[in-house]
Structure formats: C-alpha cells, structure tokens
Amino acid sequence: MEKFEVHILGCGSALPTTRHQASSQVVNIREKLFMIDCGEGTQVQLRRSRLKFSRLNHIFISHLHGDHCFGLIGLISTFGMIERTADLHIHCHNELERLLTPQIDFFCKGMPYKVIFHPFNPGERKVIYDDRSVSVETIPLRHRLPTCGFLFKEKPTPNHIKREMIDFYQIPLYMINRIKNGEDYITDEGKVIPNDILTTPSDPPRSYAYCSDTIYLPRIAEQIKGVDLLYHEATFANSELARAKQTLHTTAEQAAKIAEAAEVKRLVIGHFSARYEDETTLLKEAQTVFPNTQLAEENLLIKL
C-alpha cells in the first residue's frame, strides 16, 4: 500500500508547555509532505521526525492564532540557510502574507528560494490543492477568527493487472496502463475480456480530516463522512463545557460525537489545554462515545 501517514509534531493549545508543543503536523502521502499549521518550535520537531525537509513544499495554515503559525518564520529562515531552492507554498488566510513578508524581507535576505502565498477564504468549502495523488479541501469551522480544517483525499490508484493474464492474452505493452485504469481488453479475434477478469482492485482511496480550532460544529460530519482518520481538537473535558463554548473550542466528548456522526474509522484528539497534567480524562470521555479514539502526542506517527 502506498504511504499515507500523519506525523504529530505538536498537539498543545495556546500556551505551549514543556509537555506539549504548539500545533503542527505533517501528512506524508506517497513521500510528498504536507504540513498543517506551524506553531513555535515546529522546525525542531520536524528535524526530530527525520522527515526530509526537501519533500515539504506545501504548508496549510488553519487560522492566524500564534500557536498555529509563530513557527513559520523560523522554518522559512532555516530552509534558506540549508540552501533550499524549490518554491515553498503557503496556503493561508490572506492576512498572513502582509504579516510575514516584512519579516522574510528583513531576516531572510538573499534566500535561494521563493515563498509563495496562496490565500483562501476559510469560510468557504473549496478544493485548494490538487495533484495526481491527493486533493485538499477546506472544512469551514467556527472559532474566534476565520478558521478552517483540511480534508486530505487520496486519489484512487490504478488497479493491479494480473501478470498471468498479460501472458495468457499476450497483452501488448501500450495497453497495460489503460487496463490498469479500467479499460477492457479486446483480443485480435475481437473477443472482449472484461477488466475485472484482468485486474485486481487497488486499495480504496484513504482520507484524513484535520479540524482545529473550532466550537462543536455538528454540520462538519457530513463533509468528513467516513474518513479513515479524524484529528479533532479536544481542548477541554466535560467539566469545562462552558469555557469550551465561551472560547469557541470543543470538549473531548463533543469531538467523539462528531466522529460518531461522521462514521469515521479512527479518531485522534489533540489541542489539549495546558491545564491538564495528563489527558486520561479527555480520552475516557471521548471513548465513552467513540471507542476507537486515541490521544495525540508529540512524535506520534499514525499510519492510515
């Protein structure tokens, strides 16, 4: 199976602590790396992950709170020092370009690569990235400023063609890819060999949804229906329900309700408030509603 992995670099909330880094993760899809959010300290966490810096070309920023973007300038500066030449694409709310550009101009003079901003409207559901293997769609959320999540959808991979069928029907080379992509084969005698006899189906395409930060928002269940993995913020426990509402965050139980309603395969919760010494309570409250829940933690690798 092709690679589809999520590396948690940081899963703390507004106040970074010695236990949790600010928000950041890397989605590795077939060795292309996509970063989501980039709180302070992300570049060191990226180094710790041993992922290849050069494979990271796209960064998606959910919203402009410091714990989701203060690490950008350090990362950009370091990429310059290690002689990156490939463009770096930052997908974000349009305010970020205005805020970051003077910093890049001053601190990263003469950098050997370009930073290219791709502004989007977090309030609108839209595909903001698309290539041969993956698409990324915004998930409009509701927080104290414009915020969205991101839905990563793998594209279907071609079917596997059966070796013995190639030999048996002496299928010419030029037909191989066409059959992999679903065509039937017609022999020289005009006999139609249906595709499902020639191939075995490829693995079903996988999907990953990242939702942080947001108030409890049941409507997103429809958009993230059936994803293989959902990362949902769970800043607070039930006891802080009022505070969750007030600060436009979610409780662990509410995150689990989203997972249940969306019938996702697995849930990982994160963005933990600094008040929790450990997150066992959050985990238990979520698992009561959605058993297949796990806690995010720094340096956790989740394979889809």
Added chain:
Amino acid sequence: MEKFEVHILGCGSALPTTRHQASSQVVNIREKLFMIDCGEGTQVQLRRSRLKFSRLNHIFISHLHGDHCFGLIGLISTFGMIERTADLHIHCHNELERLLTPQIDFFCKGMPYKVIFHPFNPGERKVIYDDRSVSVETIPLRHRLPTCGFLFKEKPTPNHIKREMIDFYQIPLYMINRIKNGEDYITDEGKVIPNDILTTPSDPPRSYAYCSDTIYLPRIAEQIKGVDLLYHEATFANSELARAKQTLHTTAEQAAKIAEAAEVKRLVIGHFSARYEDETTLLKEAQTVFPNTQLAEENLLIKL
C-alpha cells in the same frame, strides 16, 4: 550572598537542532530577571527553568538575527494570555520595533500590558540600564549586522555592621544605615570610631559579560576586565578558523584568548555550530588556553 545567577535557556547557533535551542539566557540578580536574547522556543525553556515569569521585566537583544529574536512574539503573546499587567521593556536595535509592532498589534490584540521598546546603538559603548542593584552596559561587537554584548555589573552592597559594636557603643537606630554605607560613628563624648572597626566589608560586586555573536575581537578584553563570568560565543573549532572569519564568528580557542587577556574568573562558551555532534573538541581547544572554561548547555545554571 545575594543572588547572581545565569540560566542558559539555549546555546545553539543559527540552525536550531534537537540538541541545542536557539540563543537565550536569563540573568537573575537578587530575584530581578533579565533576559538576554530570545530565540525560537525560549518561552518553553523559560517555563522549564521554573523562573517566575512575573519577575522578568527587561529583555536585551544583542542583534537582529532570527536565532536571537524569533521567540519574542511567542513570549509576548503568552505573557498576554497569562494576564501580565506590568510593562515589558525590550532593549534592542531600533529596527525591531518596526518589525515586531505589526505582529503584536495583530496577534496580541487587547493585551493587558504594554511592550515598551528602548532602542540603542549597538556600535556605541553605553550604560543602557541602571537601577539600585545593577547596571547594564553595551559591549560593541563586530558581526554581519549591528551587534553588541552586554556587561552586567552588580552595585556594591552596604557593609555589614557588627552586632556587638551596636551594643557596645549603643549606636542609635538612625545611624545604622549610614554606618553600613561607610560613615564613621562619633560617640556622645566626641570620640570617632572608624568605620572599619564597626563593620565587616560586604562581598565585592560581581559582573557578567555576554558576548555573542562576534568575530574574534581582542579589544573587548579591556571593557570586560576581571569579570566573574564571561559567556563568549565559540561557534567553531580551530579547524574552521577560516569559516569563523568569513561568517564573523569566533573559535573556541579565540574565546579563551579573550578570557585570558581579560583575566576573567570563569569562561563559559556557547553558540555552537550545528555541525558538532558534541562539543568536546571545542572545550579542549579552549581549555588549552584558559583552563577554567566550561561548555554551555540548555538548562545549565551558573551561580556567581
């Protein structure tokens, strides 16, 4: 003895690694905290140090390279979230205010305290901070952009008055502080009791010099003559002498030569290049010239 301590929060150089944080330290003088430099990740290191955030009112920035100031916005933002009310004073090159203000305005809206910038000219030797217990003087250095070190000088503390002399001469209360500060005592009979009979001398005032980043600059020895502790950058080993010159950095041996010429009591070297897996070579090269050298490391506490 009153407290005079240096907490190393980070002693790496331009490229932060999993081994070394970017530059930052805190000088604790009689429970007043002074931060020097504030690279990315400083706020978490400050938390790790268990120093009281509220005791930190002054930050000194040596120069505007990212590894010495990218942590400021995160620190400022966090101080806002934890409801700081006291002004925070940042002593720095005047460019920093222009760069940081738009960020503070955007990311720290409605903060309950003020950030006050105190620009200075790093090329000029000058006392930029002064209170009852300490003064801070710039040490002009030579680096790729305007840079200075900082010389922290403790003020003399009053002498200790001898309990038995108070009793013997029945010295009145109002004279106690005057005697501590050096006056003789004249008895009712007009007899002069010299101060050195009444008191024991206080501890001699201590001093600390921070010099990073800079090319090897022998002229600073005169300004930092006899300090109790010198922190000097030692980015490279002897084998990288040419690179040290080219990038306007110092080798460990050169740092030791400064310490020797300035007759400092102790040397701690830091700002290590990311190329060194460990810094034993740097330590050995420095100790050949100046035996009382130690390596900086994260979370190291040095008591003067």
